[in-house]
Amino acid sequence: MEALAALAALTGDEAKAASAAGSAGFAYGLAAIGPGIGIGYLVGKSVEAMARQPEAAGMVRTTMFLGIAFTEALALIGFVVFILIGL
Amino acid sequence: MIALEFPPINEILRWKDLFPGFNKIALIAVAAALIGTIVFLLAGNKDHKTAPKGVRNFAEMIVEFIENGIIMQTMGRDGLGWTPFLMSTFVFIYLCNVPGIIPFLQMPATARMALPMFLSLLVWVVFIGTGFKHQGLGYLKNSLFPPGVPKALYILVTPIEFISTFLVRPFSLTVRLFANMLAGHILLVTFALLSEALFQAEGNPGLIPVGVLPLFMLMFLTGFEVLVAFLQAYIFTILTAVYIGGAAHPEH
Numbered sequence: 566m567e568a569l570a571a572l573a574a575l576t577g578d579e580a581k582a583a584s585a586a587g588s589a590g591f592a593y594g595l596a597a598i599g600p601g602i603g604i605g606y607l608v609g610k611s612v613e614a615m616a617r618q619p620e621a622a623g624m625v626r627t628t629m630f631l632g633i634a635f636t637e638a639l640a641l642i643g644f645v646v647f648i649l650i651g652l
Numbered sequence: 653m654i655a656l657e658f659p660p661i662n663e664i665l666r667w668k669d670l671f672p673g674f675n676k677i678a679l680i681a682v683a684a685a686l687i688g689t690i691v692f693l694l695a696g697n698k699d700h701k702t703a704p705k706g707v708r709n710f711a712e713m714i715v716e717f718i719e720n721g722i723i724m725q726t727m728g729r730d731g732l733g734w735t736p737f738l739m740s741t742f743v744f745i746y747l748c749n750v751p752g753i754i755p756f757l758q759m760p761a762t763a764r765m766a767l768p769m770f771l772s773l774l775v776w777v778v779f780i781g782t783g784f785k786h787q788g789l790g791y792l793k794n795s796l797f798p799p800g801v802p803k804a805l806y807i808l809v810t811p812i813e814f815i816s817t818f819l820v821r822p823f824s825l826t827v828r829l830f831a832n833m834l835a836g837h838i839l840l841v842t843f844a845l846l847s848e849a850l851f852q853a854e855g856n857p858g859l860i861p862v863g864v865l866p867l868f869m870l871m872f873l874t875g876f877e878v879l880v881a882f883l884q885a886y887i888f889t890i891l892t893a894v895y896i897g898g899a900a901h902p903e904h
Contacts, residue, residue, distance in 0.1 A: 627725045631894065634887040638824045641831035648661070648834070 589651040596643020603636040656849050664841050665764065665834075680761035684747035688740070718742060722890050727897035734896060737778070741771065742889040745829070749881035752837055753874050760881070763833040765826070772825035775892045780818075783899035794902050825891060832884050836877045843870040 611629040615622045667676040695711030698704070704712050718739045723731045748767060752760035762768055783791035795817055796810050843866045850863030 624725065627721075627890070630883070630887060631890060634828060634891060635824075637832075638828045641835070642824075642827055644831050644835055645827055651661075 585650050589647050592650060593643050593647035596646070597640050600636045600640035604633055607632045607636065656846060658842070658845065661838075664837070667759070676757075676759060677761045677764050677766075680751050680757065680759065681748055681767060684744055684761065688743040688747055692743075714743065715739060718889070722886075722893050726890060726893040727900075731893065731897055731900075734893070738889050738893055741775075741892060742885050745771065745888055746882060746885035749833060749885060750878075752833065752840070752881065753877050758840075760833040760837060762829055762884075763837045765830055768826045768829040771829075771888070772822045775825060775895065776822040779821075779892075779895040779899045782896050786900045787902075791899065795899075798902075821895060825888060829884055829888055832880060836873070836880055839873055840870065840877065843867075843873060 608629060611625050611632075614625045669675045670679065691707065692711050695708040698706070698708040700708075715735065718735055719732060722738060722742075723735060727734065745762065748761040750760075751757040752763070780791075783795065787794060796813055797806055798809065798813065801809050847863045847866040847870060850859050850866065853859040853863075
């Protein structure tokens with residue numbers, strides 16, 4: 566764990582910049598797990614619904630887009646945190 | 653050791669002023685508003701009794717898309733009065749998103765926080781105003797204390813409803829549009845810089861053919877950004893329609 570030893574050796578602004586660079590990607594990576602699973606599940610279920618009843622495809626597609634927008638917002642808030650930390 | 657120098661983020665997001673207080677982002681926003689207005693004004697001057705062709709056909713296509721694809725799906729027939737507002741929002745956001753892939757412009761105007769924040773504050777004011785107009789002061793009571801919930805649960809439900817309806821909605825509208833466009837822009841810049849750096853590798857000529865790979869990725873991402881520009885405008889508009897419809901006629 567030389568990285569931790571090197572991190573402990575920095576002080577002040579450099580330590581902040583170093584730990585920011587290390588944790589910024591971590592922030593977005595963790596934030597992308599949940600919405601990835603959620604959107605995959607949602608689209609899978611809506612494909613199944615459209616296959617079971619093709620007449621309802623229009624309404625299912627609209628609701629699918631709505632659901633994707635809501636879950637993707639969470640991943641994007643993580644991305645904004647990544648941008649904010651990384652500066 | 654091969655390293656790619658990625659410029660500081662201000663260099664791809666901040667543009668110098670053309671004249672004081674007006675930079676490229678403002679130019680794109682003004683151009684988007686003007687193009688949208690002029691297209692629909694020209695279409696409105698054509699004869700409405702004959703079959704539409706040309707500009708009028710195009711404008712009617714957009715109106716029908718908003719009416720059938722957004723309003724009828726979410727607000728029903730009595731929401732059709734909202735067509736001008738929703739169509740202006742959709743056309744403006746779409747025309748501000750598209751310059752992200754137009755050569756020589758290459759910057760979506762919605763990738764800076766000002767436009768998404770203003771649009772979502774506008775939508776916030778509109779849907780709260782609609783709630784008050786349609787339900788009077790009962791709007792606050794219906795949204796913060798939804799009927800049909802046992803009274804003991806109000807301690808839990810009311811703060812959640814307050815935060816989710818009045819605070820999270822404008823915030824998430826803003827962040828969704830802004831971060832999607834910003835992420836697309838940064839990805840395009842990254843792959844463009846990477847393929848340029850690989851094509852110009854003097855120290856190691858074996859790397860030059862490898863530069864084709866980020867070039868393919870850049871082409872794929874540009875096509876993907878066409879979809880994302882349309883989709884983000886569509887999602888903003890349909891969420892606006894859902895919020896306005898929910899404020900006008902709360903479903904119990």
